[in-house]
Structures are given as structure tokens and as C-alpha cells.
Amino acid sequence: MNSLQGKTIILGVTGGIAAYKAAALTSKLAQKGAEVHVIMTSSAKQFITELTFQSLSKQRVYSDTFQERDPASISHIDLAGSADLVLIAPATANIIGKMAHGLADDMLSTTLLATTAPVMVAPAMNVHMYQHPAVISNMNTLAARGVQFIEPGEGLLACGYVGKGRLEEPETIVRVVEDFFARQAVNEKGPLAGKKVIVTAGGTVERIDPVRYISNDSSGKMGFAIARAARAMGAEVTLIAARTDEAPPQDPEISLIRVESAQSMLEAVTSRWDDCDILIKAAAVADYRPMHSADSKIKKSGDTMTLELVKTTDILETLGKMKDSQFLVGFAAETGNAEFYAKDKLVRKNLDLIVANDVSSEGAGFGTDTNIVSIYDAGGLVLDLPLSSKDEVARRLLSLAAERISGVAL
Template sequence: MLNSLKDKTILLGITGGIAAYKAATLTSMLVKKGAKVHVIMTDSAKQFITELTLQTLSKQRVYSDTFQERDPASVSHIDLADAADLVLVAPATANMIAKMAHGLADDMLSTTLLATTAPIMVAPAMNVHMYQHPAVLSNIELLASRGVQFIEPGSGLLACGYVGKGRLEEPEEIVRVVEAFFARQAEAAAGPLAGRKVVVTAGGTVERIDPVRYISNDSSGKMGFALARAAQAMGAEVTLVAARTDEAPPQNPGIKVIRVQSAQEMYEAVTGVWDGCDMLIKAAAVADYRPKEAAPSKLKKSGDTMTLELIKTKDILETLGSTKQQQLLIGFAAETGGAEAYAREKLARKNCDLIVANDVGTPGAGFGLDTNIVSIYDKDGLVLELPLLSKDEVAKQLLTLAVKRLPGAE
């Protein structure tokens, strides 16, 4: 197998926990795989392992002091941030995770983490109760939503004497994860969507009646998420505009997530990225109507009936179709009967290049499932009919079809 670490520059951040001793093995393994490893240690990390050890193993200067600039022609933390192909923080303490989540920069490592545009991977290590604390879990969730990847800690006997989850993953497994990351990156760089910008919408919009009630639909976001993952795996730079969904959006590097609620917010987010994209796939279920007025406080029960006045929302797909230039525009039509007729009418009226129709009343094709059954149409009629498949497989087949229709495609 091709060595995916050869000539890669990895910035290894080591923070202050007993697991810092494993960073020596991790550094050695990465170097043996051909990576160039730059180490940044926090002051606390130096209580557990020496700079000399890491310098000897990495064969590179080890950094720990933001203000110890040895080269007047450069700023070390910026140079390191710019040079990195990957930033790996292992072990990562609860303190460093909190700094990352809240944008604090009071030492060499946290400052460099703010300055880098490279992918970031974090391997936490801490006491089991610390790892399960709501503040730590919230910080991890926040970072994951920004695209930070986490290598989950293992379970076992911890240095504090507790048994549970919190032990730094073994260096061999961390290296395997890093290798897999670069292998996927290499595959994507050679993929059919390399250099292309793809926008995907997902989920169901939320139209507020009052602060505690809203109008929405059953869209789970799973189809949109599958499309975002597939597009990124094929090399695209992906923007995922997600409304209310049943699960968290993908955390893959290369997928930028924009969270929205209402149809208006989705309209603004999508039109903001429309001009610069090559392909837009509108898999979200957007409300056709919204309450004319959203009450500022909870509406109280009064009488046996209540009248709610609804007004039309902006038709995002139709707006995009009317302004389309070189972009490939793909819509979805979720129906409960007559899917083909409705889909073909929608494709023509909204000036789509492709429309994906599915009857959500069919077993295996409804909302919230991991499978789908779809038919894909263009202006000439049926292009591809797919049987019951996973949504990931549907996404791959749809994108394989779509990429051939992009301007300049071979």
C-alpha cells in the first residue's frame, strides 16, 4: 500500500497529562513512516516528558514558548501553522479542548491552533468523569461541528485509579487513523470532482409560530448528508446547508457546514454561495408556507379553534433555476403518489438539470431511513432508476451521473 505519510508535515501538539509519555512513541512512529514532525509542547506537558526527548525523536526543534523567536525573519507559530498538512493534538487535555472551543490563545500551541488552516485532529486523554462532564462534551461537540476530527479515547485502567473511558488511544491506532486520513485525501484529490465546489442542502426547515411551536416536516437530513460525504470523497469542496436534522452533520474535513432554521435563512445561505459553485443539490425539504406573524411569546389557548394565517415562502429552487448560468442544478421531489409526473413538471418549471423523485410512501424510501428508492429524470425523461439502496450508495450513483454533465467534464 502506498505510504500516505511520506513527506507530510505534521504538527504534533502535546498537552499536560500523564499520557504525554506516549507522544514519544507516536513521534517516532510518524517519523519512521516518512512524516516531518514539528512538536509544540505546553508548559504542563514538559512536567511529564522533556523537550530533548521529542527533539531527538523528531529530529526537529521543539517549540513551547511563543516569545522565544530565534529567527528574526519569521514568526514561529505562523510558520508552523502555515506549513502543516495536519495538526494533531495528542494527548489533548480538557483544558486545551476548552481553549480550542472558545478561541483562547495564551500559549504557543493554542495560538498556533487559531492560526492554522490545516485539518485538526484531536486525541483526548483525561479522567473518565472529566471526559463525561457536560462542559467537556459540549466543547467536543462544538469543535466537531467546525470540522475538528476526534480520535476517541480507549477504555481501561486510568492513571488516577479509575477504570473507564479516557485513556489516550494507543500510538499505533492514532497513526493508523492519520494514515487513513491522508489516504482519503489523496483519493479525493484524484477524484472526478477535484477542484469543484458543490453545495448540498439537507433537513427540514422550521417556521416559527411562537417561541415554543413551529411548522416543519419529517425530513431527517440523511440523504443530504450522504450526498455531502460522497461529494467530498470524490474531491469536491463541499458546503452543506443544514436545517433541522435527526442527527449531527458530517464532521469530515472538506465539508463546510452552515446551520439554518427557516426557509428564509436557507434562501439567504444558499444564494450567498450560489454564484461560486459548480453544482447545487437541493435535498432539503423547505416549507412552502410560513406563519404570517410569529408571536413574540407563547400563544395561550383560547376557544375551541385557532386560525393561523400562512404566507408563501421564497421558492429557493425556482430562484436558482431562473438565475442559473454554468451551474448544474439538481432538485428532489418527495411525493406520496404520482412521483414521475410531479417530478417532471417540477424539473421543467424550476429549470433543473436533474430531478430525483422518490415516493416516500413506499417501504424503504420514507423519511428518517438509511435507504431510498429513487428515479432520476432530465428534460428528456427517465435517466436512471435505482432500486432499494443505502442512501450513501444512492448519493454515489447520483453524483457519478451528475459529474458527467458538468461543464468541461470529459
């Protein structure tokens, strides 16, 4: 099956010597049945002509935002709305910077702001430019928003330097685009369609008396993001939530179970364990609880108060021992040595994946909308994610889980 047949691809060509490769790329995409609409920047036209792309794509080429040939439509809006994919190849440091900061001063950058289609970027530039902190920061920003990158190759560059920065070959870019649409076709129902996913969220509450308790700073945001992502991927989702700082996802397709204590969460999870495909324990469960919980409010008396605490049952360890075919994912929220503690926890509790994050890092702590995580399996580091939204972390984590249980790369 040809995954490109009938697809509309906006190909953005920016100003670099690698623009000549975009001609071959246009030809190969068109030969595969794609409808290719080329948008050139003014700098790109210094290297290659509009006529070249028009001849290869059999479509009008765009370069001027204000050159409106059809009074009934606005070109950049029509292009943005019709795209199945926007591909920038070659992508200069300049266009990457514009995308990261939302600038729109030409036909291509304006179309990029207007589109809701997936965006794929194939950078090409001098090796030192590619390694510049500003460029790296801009690429990280775009990656966090879901922009996909086709990494440049290494070798002799046009500037004479040798290193990373050469535009990937057109044949390889076409394969990446084909794989993208093939995955999209498979995932129309969702990569987790038919799977039952349990997600735990929030911080458990261990009662001292009816008005006081022991808890932690977990807000529930990470667990809620995972539940949303799992549902978006087609799973049947059960969300088991303890105390949280915000309302859970308002999705009738997500089954919500409210619990309070570590014991009640354990019971809720284990009662559904046998009928589960994936369990992701994002909740922060208390390690200890008061040995005795008073039936009425404890009155203030004396200058000190002593609480005797006892260990709660370790939910992850319990599930790890019970595990049959289920895929089990844990979290390790640490304030130092996150990698060491995460790997140790992964082995001790028989997990399939563990998500480690240092909650003392800015943007990665409890209550934030972002996170910085490293994901490990028994073989070591699987994925290192820089500062990203919790929704993006959830999507990437669940994609990994889906790949592992299906054996198919997503």
C-alpha cells in the same frame, strides 16, 4: 503507497501522564516519512522532556511563544502555515476548552488559532472529566467546526479509575492519520467527481391570485448549503429553488433553476431524473394548493373567505417509484415524534436516507444558520448530529451519500 511521506504534522503534547505515549507516536510518524514538529505545553514538560521529542523527530521542539530563534520569521505563524495536519495527543480538558473558546496564551494554543490546516484531537483524561458537561460541550463545539476526534479507549486509568479516558494507542492514532491522508488523496478531485447531483431548496408558492399565495417558512438555507457542499466535493450540481429568503450560491458551476409551485418543481425534477446520480430534496413542498387560482386580485367581500384545496403530487413518492440506480435523500421537518415520522416516510417513499429534524428545537428551525439532525436509512439511525452549522450538516450528509454510492469510506 505511504500516505504520510512528506507530510508536515504539528504534534501538540499537553500535560497528562499519557504524554509518554506521544514519544512513541512521534517516532512512528517520523518512521512513516512525516516531518513532525512537536509543540509542548509547560505542563507537558513536567512529564517528559523536550530532548526526547527532539531526538525522535530530528526537529526543533517548541514550547515558548517568545523564544524566537530566527528573527526573519515568527515561529507559531510559520508552523501554522506549514502544517498539513495539527494533531493534539494527548489532549487535556484544558486545551480542549481553550480551543473551543479561542484562547491563546501559549505556543500551542496560539498556533492552533493561526492554522488553517485540519485539526485532529486525541483526548486523554480522567473518566469523570471526560464525561463532564463542560468538556462534552466544548468537544461538540469543536466537532461542529470540523475538528476531528480520536476517541479515547476504556480501561484502567493512571488515576486508578476504570473507564473511558485513556489515550488511544500510538499505533491506532497513526492508522487514523494515515487513513485521513489517504482519503484526502482520493478526494483531491472530490468524492463526488463525475456525479450529477440535484438539490431542491426553499418553499413552494401556491397561488390564490396574482398577489396572494400559500407557502411555508423554508428559507432555502439548508438546500443552498447542500448545493455548495456538493460542488466542493466535485459534483455537477443542479439547484432547483423555489421561494427563498436569501440569494442562492453565487457559483457559476452550480446550475440554478428557479421554480414557484409544487407542480413546476415536480416538472423540473422529473425532467432531469434519468440523468441524475443523487437527488437531495431539501425543499419544503406544499402538500395542498388552491383548486382554483384567480387571474386577477380577489376583492375583499364579506367576513369570511373559503378556499378549496387539493393535494399536490408528492415529488419524493413519485421519484421513489421511478427510482432505478439513483440515490434518493429526503428531509422530514417535524414538530414532534421526528424519528417515527421520518422512518415511516423513508419506507413509504422508498428513500435511501432521510434527514429528520425537529424544527421546534432552538437552533434547528427554519431560517437559522444551524441545524440539529438525525439521519436514518432502512436499518435505523446512521448519524446523530448535535447543533451544527448547516454547512457542516450538508458536508456530513453528502459524505454519507458518497460512501454509499461508491462503497468507499470517506
